[in-house]
Amino acid sequence: MTQRERLLRPGRHWVLVSVAMYVIACVLPAVPPFNAENPIRGYVCLISVNGPLVYVYGLPYWWANPSYFVAVIAALFQWPRIAAVFAIVAALLAMSYEMIAFYEGGISGVRKVLLPGCLMWIASIQTLACHELWRVWLGRKQRDYERDAGSADSIATRDAAR
Numbered sequence: 001m002t003q004r005e006r007l008l009r010p011g012r013h014w015v016l017v018s019v020a021m022y023v024i025a026c027v028l029p030a031v032p033p034f035n036a037e038n039p040i041r042g043y044v045c046l047i048s049v050n051g052p053l054v055y056v057y058g059l060p061y062w063w064a065n066p067s068y069f070v071a072v073i074a075a076l077f078q079w080p081r082i083a084a085v086f087a088i089v090a091a092l093l094a095m096s097y098e099m100i101a102f103y104e105g106g107i108s109g110v111r112k113v114l115l116p117g118c119l120m121w122i123a124s125i126q127t128l129a130c131h132e133l134w135r136v137w138l139g140r141k142q143r144d145y146e147r148d149a150g151s152a153d154s155i156a157t158r159d160a161a162r
Contacts, residue, residue, distance in 0.1 A: 014131040015075045021124035022068070030117030042117040061097035064090045068125050075132060080139060084132035091129040094122045 026046060029039035046065065067090035074083035098114060114122075 012076065015072060015128065018124045018128040018131065019072060021120055021127060025117045025120035025124055028117030028120055029115045030121065031115060032113065039115055042121060045117075060093050064093035064097075064125060067093060068128065071128055071132065075128065080132055080135040084129070084136045087125070087129035087132045090125045091122075094125045098122060 026042040028042055030042040030045050031040045033039050067086045071083045071086035071090055074080075074086060097118070
């Protein structure tokens with residue numbers, strides 16, 4: 001296998017990179033403090049009491065987490081289409097948090113609201129979405145190539161039989 005083929009072949013390492021980025025996002029400061037001096041870290045946002053209640057109220061960016069977890073599981077079980085759909089949904093939902101911050105305060109609002117943990121969270125989800133789209137695209141191209149090669153072989157054997 002050549003270097004180029006090795007680079008173009010999608011593997012599980014990108015899923016693991018995305019999960020590692022997600023874990024780092026949980027450790028970094030994610031949102032500014034409400035009443036305290038220190039910013040709130042990502043893991044507090046993930047396991048806070050308000051987290052499950054937010055699912056009920058329907059804030060879209062909180063739905064990115066379960067969608068991301070389904071995408072990771074589907075990617076690890078080699079179900080690229082399911083993983084791609086859930087990863088894209090998770091990426092769009094995570095981006096909605098950035099859009100809300102931009103709508104409320106412009107660029108300066110984004111800088112104040114989106115701390116490194118939040119940006120890493122969004123980037124980890126986008127990394128998985130890009131990887132899964134790449135896998136689906138490569139799989140489709142490979143099936144097209146095999147179909148074209150198969151039809152060329154059948155034409156060649158038919159002509160040889162004559």
